[in-house]
Amino acid sequence: MGRRGHVGLAARGLAVAAAGALALAAAGCTSQKVGGSDTAGGGGGKIKIGLVTKTDSNPYFVALRESAKAEADKQGAELIALAGKFDGDNDGQVTALENLIQQGAKAIMVTPSNSTGVINAIKQARDRGILVIALDTATDPENAVDATIATDNVEAGRLQGQYVRAALAGKDPHLIMLDGTPGSTVSEQRHNGFLQGIGLPAGDPRILGAEPTNGEQNKAQQATENLLQRNSEVNAVYNLNEPAARGAYAALQGKGLAGQVVIGAIDGGCQGVQDVKDGKTAVTVMQFPKKMAATGVDDAVEFAKTGKKPSGFTNTGAMVITDRPMPGIDSKDTAWGLQNCWG
Template sequence: MARKGTLIRSLTVLAAGAALLAAALYWIPELRGGSPDRTRITVIIKSQTQSMEFWEVLSDGVEVAAREFDVDVDIVGPDRETQIERQIELVEQALRDKPDAVVMAATDYNRLVPYAERVDAAGIPVLTVDSALNSDVTRSFIATDNMEAGRKVGMKMAELAGDRPRSKIAIISFVRGTSSQIDRELGVRAVLEDDERFEIVGTYYSDGDEEKAYETTKQLLLKHTDLTGIVGLNEPSSVGAGRAIKELGAVGRITLVGFDSSIDEVKLLEEGVMQATVVQRPFNMGYLGVKTAVEVLRGVKVPKRIDTGSVVITKDNIYEEENQKLLFPFVER
């Protein structure tokens, strides 16, 4: 019995030692498939919901660049674009994790600034994609020129109005306070407010939620029976507005010019519900965000601003090869 007891105690000690060894090995990066020498980049996007194709495509660009430049990336983000506090928490977590660089799309132009500055002060370069920060802390801002893209929306609306003597326009925007929202609206207004044919009845915020954009547009169409045009400033705002126009039988009476690209927006164009949409290049944003971060870490001088461009898509040019690549970017996984 004594020998049996000794054997049991020995096995217990061995099991405990094995558990401790396994735990220790887990925290050695090389044995988890990582390496302490590999570059680590945290990418903080505005929303991880799968209902927004924009962020999925941007994430595809991030992943492709990570493979090409042999770096580890961690893509994180709140569930919704309105969850600014959650994004702040993710920036603070990045500060604790100490990656080599942080690439972020700011949910708020001002509120994220002190947190991004703390990351920079810790020696971690900060870059922004899609939406900027009200600070010089970022090494590079990679995005659409949203002011210019807004002007394209306004010019297309003006073109589609033709000889109509008077047009009432509503703007369906997304999250108040983001730099992209601010600049797009300024671009639209710069064109339409200088054209005496147009009256902008107001800007309404969907909070990046398609259902809210749909309900808001329905109420607008019922209240303003003389409304002639709607501008949607992002994907959910445009799709929600299109759904309301269809449901209320306003196709042909309301001119809809949207923003971004998705399967639903392509359908709206094909059905004649939406007359045009300004398409960004989110894949390029994600790819260049990682590529530029790698260059910063290598000591390369990078541009302070990188414009990824935008294109006006209509039913007439939707099937052109270059536009098909923008609308349906293919990524080999």
């Protein structure tokens, strides 16, 4: 992701800027210009709020970043957005956090790729009096940050599992599971919640296999193809998110199996809702990343102005989206979903 050069600066200032850019590039984090000045520049006295996402390309994190920028603009604050180069780039996120500390951020919001890997960098920030909020993904331990604003990911997984079980219409599940990034609390919580919802204990032989996908479509397709080679008697697929679900569908479609499998997902992106409408997935569980980001910015501005810190967990909600409603499961159809989706 390119950074604009600062032409016309004194040689010394140029050297400092170049060194900072090289440090970011070497560590594998990316930045986005999201305010009235370059993210490496000053804010003209504005409150500086940092945002560190897992990537800057995933539509989910794009929506989250854009919402944070809009709310920061509304509040007269400056948003400095950095990201890892890929989901799981812990080193890039650590360097991004350290960079934001040096830039004088008053508050930092972070979506950890590795829920334990960023703990030391978060401690450095908090030791300097910086408010740190986890968005979307909890840290481990959760009290490593001042507050967490996210979907209840156990509940989101449970809702997907309950729906898939109901959609099987009494058939015994033969399940494959497409997980996220190892070490991510989101991946673990959704996985465990799904098993609760579908009513299977961990290790049950009806779970035909599970693979990490980093939430990426291509990796999910390959993982599904690998799992189908071991056992093709699948009738249900758990997916961490909608890109993974698209990968699963592509693999199943290639084997002529898509029509006999109930595919679930979590996210609520506009493409994911369209996939439900088109019959590629049976259900998705919608999250509300724009609400997460806006709430985080509001809390950050409040802290900068008054010193009041948020605390604990704020649940931003989840909604089942399907055109095949099941008894006892609260849901909305894809028309509602397309009106309320993100991305």
